[in-house]
Amino acid sequence: MALLEIRDVVKRFGDFTAVNHVSLSVEAGEFFTLLGPSGCGKTTLLRMLAGFEQPDSGEIVLDSVNVAAVPPEKRPVHTVFQNYALFPHMTVAQNIAFPLKMANVAADEIKTRVAEVLEDVRLSQFATRYPNELSGGQRQRVAIARALVNRPRLLLLDEPLSALDAKLREEMQIELINLQKEVGITFVYVTHDQGEALALSHRIAVMNKGEVAQLDAPETIYSYPKSRFVADFIGQCNLLDATVKSIGSDRMQIEIAGVGIAETLPVAGAQVGQSGCLTVRPEKIKLGATLPSDDADEVHFKGKVHDCLYLGDVTIYIIELDNGMLVETMLPNSAPGRAKFFDDNDLVELAWRFDAGHFILA
Amino acid sequence: MAKSNRINKWLISGPPLLYLIIFFAIPSLIMAFAAFRFPGDYGGLLPLIGPNPDTGANELLVTAENWRDYLTFENFGLFFTDSIYVELFAKSFWYAGITTLICLAMAYPLAWLIARSPKKYRDLMILLVILPFWSNFLIRVYAWMIILGPQGYFSMAINQVLGLIGIGPVQLMFSHVAVIIVLVYVHLPFMVLPLYANLEKHDMALLDAAQDLGASGWQRFWKITWPLSLPGVWAGAALVFIPALGMFAVPDLVGGTDGIMIGNLIKQQFLDSRDWPFGSVLSIMLTLAVLLLAGFAALIGRGGKRNAL
Known part of the structure; x- marks a missing residue:
């Protein structure tokens, strides 16, 4: 006891x-x-x-x-x-x-x-x-x-x-x-x-x-x-509003409004058509000028840099997706002699593994 | 900057300082000197300056040969040879001490209650505590004469109760009991105010902490509240004890022959017996006694100050 x-x-x-x-x-x-x-x-x-x-x-x-x-x-x-x-x-x-x-x-x-x-x-x-x-x-x-x-x-x-x-x-x-x-x-x-x-x-x-x-x-x-x-209160988190499109055995497809289809882990009790939000932590998102888009396990989007916050050890990039949605990402400033990788308005690509995010039913 | 600060300091502290020098320090010195002189033929002091019998001009009468006719230690000798004076001092200390203790016992719960009341009521309660000051001191003491007098309801009620258990009737008026009752009444607010000022500042989290660590209600009071309130207790005790010790009006009005205190004796020496030198001796002894006590209290107070957060 x-x-x-x-x-x-x-x-x-x-x-x-x-x-x-x-x-x-x-x-x-x-x-x-x-x-x-x-x-x-x-x-x-x-x-x-x-x-x-x-x-x-x-x-x-x-x-x-x-x-x-x-x-x-x-x-x-x-x-x-x-x-x-x-x-x-x-x-x-x-x-x-x-x-x-x-x-x-x-x-x-x-x-x-x-x-x-x-x-x-x-x-x-x-x-x-x-x-x-x-x-x-x-x-x-x-x-x-x-x-x-x-x-x-x-x-x-x-x-x-x-x-x-x-x-x-x-x-x-x-x-x-x-x-x-x-x-x-x-x-x-x-x-x-x-x-x-x-x-x-x-x-x-x-x-x-x-x-x-x-x-x-x-x-x-x-x-x-x-x-x-909880997602919002604990740490930084992207909350992307989405609806469930289809449910497979080990994956679930969701539609992020105005952005496109993304794959994520299925959630118990989810039904097609149900709305909710996808939570993705900034550090789980890959960011680059170009990223390979052939990996089926990855969700892939394009956008441009809206804001940068230089924090010393890392830089936070706020990326604006095509529909105007803002996504927060983070890159460690690990390369020597370099303060940051991108500037405002740079065109970038971002990607995350399907299991990096976590879908919360509304 | 430093210079103008110094000037400001003098401008601010100068007037009260001057006032105290003229009306307190110098008279005290005059009185201290008077204690070593002889009384005049018709009261007052034997003059040190007078007309020269030969020339008629005013001049200093004291000379190296005859100073023993003008200056003396006899007055101090009298104080210590007749035990009645020391006894009266002891009695006055006893009255003032009892008064202080009763005031403390009555004021502490009251001050605590006010300090723990909702903020919006506190000012009103403090106003009620000092309300008696709005009427004249003597009128309030005269009121007590009626209350304690044989025809007063308070006296009659007390004697009724005492009569039931076969005691009495007692006379409250003109007794040491009356003196202490009225001394307590007069000085109570002077105990409440410093205690309240202290208790109001206490951090209630300390009591929570003490309780959390296993202290019962009494332990919380004796281990936390009481030691932290000691500066207030000492301040209140000084404000009650010292004026009560020198009080002459209260014993004069309600004490009768039984309730006389040192203040009455001093007044008697100056006004009735017309023995200024001995009155001065009594005053000096009283001042010395109070100074001794104040020094003692300050010593304890300094020990407490170190621990104040």
Whole structure:
């Protein structure tokens, strides 16, 4: 049985349904992420896991016990808060010792465990500092150490990296992954940053309007989004409106309005005439002045460069197809001495393998 | 730039500084000096300047030979030889201390409640706290004289209740109980305001964090809210304790002979006994005591400031 099971949980605030019949389970030792835009219900769900909110209906089962009505201080669940919420009148060591004191751990054991966890987060020499004498990254690590020291069954992290700058955030991501492996505690991580979610998680639950839109491993979510919302929210994605023309055993033909016929993988439940959209990631599209058009496995189109965005490592080309539809593609600037391959209004050809795209039924 | 800044600094701080020098520092020095002099024949101080018996011209009467007739330590000796004065000091400290504690116990929950109220009601509540200041201090104390007087409903109600368990009747008016009741009433807003200013700034996320980490309601208060509110507690305590210590009007009006405080004694020395030097000694001792306390509080306060985020 899973460590945590959320069963049909509903939470309303007045007329607003923040969490709408959500069910999911988290395995022991997993790094699980709740991802979604603000207002999608991820934070409310997290607060229910911590105990700060009670679900209107449904169960939250932790270690086979329904904890939905158990107050926060009685749950074996600790939280890393968004702005760390370190106690300003206590030193780093006192902050970390706090949950142990609350749990009536013996004084000498507190000492050794605080020292251990300070070692884990590489803050041993800062034990006697006060929080206002630390940098953002150090505060972050104290908050994590404080939440980990009493070995909770579940560690909740509420957008813990959002207050850090981009470079530090990447360092902390690597640290978090390593720390989670090391301590083996189950992490439930809340973020609105899809890059962070993809980088950190074993599994991601993408949430939208109080419901789970998709729950899968990061690769699956990225490559096979189940809905327009997920495709659009996770990374850059071309969404090409199309209708189903014919369905074969291993391929399906679709007509992209005004552009032409394309082949893609068949989708369960698809019927001829049904509309939907083809999702193709920019990096899966080949781009060239001329491309061989004899490969039957490839979808092939012509267009011209509408815009270029030079990003250093890659250049993003927005290609305008014959019907005016815009497709985003991306080329790594791998050739030495060359900033980019094409300029605005260059005529180009683009192609992608039939299985590079993924059709979503409307 | 630096120069005009300096000029601005003096322009801003100059007037209040001058005011304090003229009306506080110089009079305090005069009073300190008066403590070493003798009382005049008809009150006041024995003059140091007077007409020369031979020439009739005004001149300094103190000389290297006769200064012992004009300057003395006797007044300080009197303060320490008769235990009644030290006892009265102790009693005044006791009254002011009790007043401070009762104010703290009453103001803390109130300030906490206001700080946790919806923002739109807070200003109204603070207005209600300072509303008593809109009427004259003496009128409010006179009102208490009626309330605590033998014919007052409050007194009568108390005696009714005490009568049921076979105690009393007690007289509230003209007792130390009356002094403390009115001292608390007068100073309560001075405790509420700094406490509110402090509690209002507390980050509620800290309490969530403490609860999340296993702290019960009481633990959250004693480990988080209380230590973080200490600067407010010290500020409120100073604002209540120091004025309460020197208060003479309240014990004068509601204290009777039982409820007299150091302030009354000082007033008595200057106005009734006409012993200015000894009144000055009492004033200096009071000031020294308060300074000692303020220094002590500042020392603690500095320890707390370091930890403020």
